[in-house]
Amino acid sequence: MSDLPRKAVTRTAKLAALPLGFAGRATWGLGKRIGGKSAEIVGRELQQRTAEQLFKVLGELKGGAMKFGQALSVFESALPEEVAGPYRATLTKLQEAAPPMPTRTVHAVLAERLGEDWRDLFLEFEDKPAAAASIGQVHRAVWEDGREVAVKVQYPGAGEALLSDLNQISRFARLLGPLIPGMDIKPLITELRDRVSEELDYGLEARAQQAHAEEFVDDPDVVVPQVVYQGDQVLVTEWMDGTPLSEVIADGSQEQRDRAGQLLARFLFSGPARTGLLHADPHPGNFRLVPDGEDGWRLGVLDFGTVDRLPGGLPVIIGEAMRMTLEGEADAVYEMLCAEGFVKESVELEPDAVLDYLLPIIEPMLVDEFTFTRGWMRSQAARVADPRSPAHQLGKQLNLPPAYLLIHRVTLSTIGVLCQLGATVRMRDELEEWLPGFVAETDPADAGDADDADSEVSAEDENENEDKNQDKTVAAVEA
Template sequence: MSDLPRKAVTRTAKLAALPIGFAGRATWGIGKRIGGKSAEIVGRELQQRTAEQLFKVLGELKGGAMKFGQALSVFESALPEEVAGPYRAALTKLQEAAPPMPTRTVHTVLEERLGGQWRELFLEFEDKPSAAASIGQVHRAVWHDGRRVAVKVQYPGAGDALLSDLNQLGRFARLLGPLIPGMDIKPLISELRDRVSEELDYALEAQAQRAHAEEFDGDPDVVVPHVVHQCDQILVTEWIDGVPLAEIITGGDREQRDRAGQLLARFLFSGPARTGLLHADPHPGNFRLLPNEDGGWRLGVLDFGTVDRLPGGLPRPIGDSLRMTLDGEASAVYELLREEGFVKESIALEPDAVLDYLLPIIEPAEVEEFTFTRAWMRTQAARIGDPRSPAHQLGKQLNLPPAYLLIHRVTLSTIGVLCQLGATVRLRDELEAWVPGFVPDELGGEGSAVEDFGDEAFSDEEEVPQPPAAEA
């Protein structure tokens, strides 16, 4: 049996064992309740044991299992502290690391894609990866012109691994639901699965990164590394240093946390307005905090494998609905949500009840500055996730139109990271500056200068570079 099939069997076996483990713990929980422990305490212990096993397995795998784990990790702020605490380290680890592939495999891929003289393209190349993620791993190197670069090498068979893992996870998504109160796991897995082909296409990723790097070149707040070279399974970009956001979460000071949070919010909302693209993978492993010459900080942004294409920027109904909700215009908000498909024609809801549902969620947009905390996130998750809550009952009747699916996930994920940071952020400033409709037209236009980018930002075709010796 070759290495890849053997690994695939091992991966499948580990994932397949998860539901069996869940069932075993459920039986253990019943026994504990019979023994006299309260349902609440037993439920909490059961959730903790389940989560520990889940993230232990996900942390040992690549492919879709790790991708799912990374997506899930930003929502740990929604978990009760006594449950989240014991495995927060495992969640954070998923954001930054995975087992690397053997050096000989890396060299084989480089030779197949860059040619037999691939080493001549680099003045230096580190065989040990600096980072390993769900689809590929990154190596430090020095390009033949002296630039420090990051060389992203895709795992052989990454596509099959992604689909296999996500299909397997999808079969028992219902069992994973209780891990994150108020979150439906199945749509998350389906959306990750639908985006597999895009993530595997490094040409698309290079196009999105070029568009961002050009737009943010020289920006005082955001740094996006330029693309140096791209071909099938290989992406070479400029190297950027900086402190990983995961380290700011675990050990950053107040200034770093607040600055990281503000810049993350700024990038989230300004990106679509400036590039027509939404960076759709906002877990902490994709961000760095870089020191400025003046002693401040900038946000380094990595990994443009998943983006939402929004040629006109964020949809105007988002800004309109936020503004009208804050203004208490219940009927107008309700009608707009119905027009956009958030309320189906077959459903009738009380506009005031919809307003009551929305207001606590958008509290950060109501005030000049807001401190995002795990406690606030847990309160929102409990309010929406508790089946006895009116908010839960109303939420079940709302619909999420496909056009808003990725925007919704990215926004929730970003809020999750802000809560992990515990950052105090002037969110309203970013909404006023970048979100169409948030500022009434008569007070300053649509609140965002959005261009029609067309296709010119995505038309570059890059020739495969020749090693210096070959060029000579």
């Protein structure tokens, strides 16, 4: 596939073929069961074949299909290893690459957006793309002032393709549910569709990236490239070398995995606190491990096309509810969830049951450090997906308010990447430092009492010291 399929008929035909393929494999599976294979084995084979076809088509189409594939790819940790293993490489390709635009198309976009003399802006420009993603591809170049830059060029017709794909995918979201146990696919598609206009607006992306670049300049842990130039459908930023997180996942040392995981958690929680923005596209293709000195690494962050605006940082209720859950305050947690709309007025639940549902999810915060694994992610997914499980029954009765949808997806996606890394992370440290409400505020009255107590102790010490000094003086005179 050498170009972005733009005609609605072409794209619709490719996507419409997916449900038919799923149905065909279901018939094939029935034959297998009649032939004697167990339902469990057949189910896994069906899931594997379904996923292979799904991601092949998504990768070819780019647009909304590619974006959906990237969003799903970070959840592969939740799949059984027998299913996830064979097509993990396909998911990685989705995160890092896609078939490129023809050179003539790239040149045409640059000429239209930067002017016919666009080449004068660059000392060098590489026609072969360095990376390709859902709505655009990146070319390496040297800007007129000598800086190495990344030139992001939006695919012609990307907006139309995004909406067309996501509308088509939403029609058979029900069939995709089994791919990721415990995850409701439809709200994910709806949320992606609602943010299409933001994703296409390189002006918004440039402002979000520059806000992060300025906040994290000279930061010891995180590096964000500066914006060099922004135009309609073209965005030029400083180039950033480093090891893509997908390579760390595949071949990185444990030290690299742990460092990447710690910094990813740090960026997730510190970003909103420091910039009022949440980077909302946490798949491995958007992150790099950047060498820093002889032994150090920083986290390089790319692609700010999707962000959530949180002027006050992450909502305080998230930190408070998490802290109270860890402290076992079932009634207080339940009241808070009801007040915020996580439990609808028409639903009545047992506070202790809600606490039992939440505790395993926040297990990484119970300890000083936690090792995220695919096995742990699979156990969480299975607990929520199994219809016989109390967690499944309770989860169906909970509600996710729209204001929290993107925060929830980003957090879940980040945890998915941590599990792919197999990283050991001091998550609690990051929450205590950056998440509002996670550390209980000291009551001013208590603080005053403490100050008074300290004053009394200090006065007693002073009196005691004075008595000792007087005794020494008397002793010296007598001598």
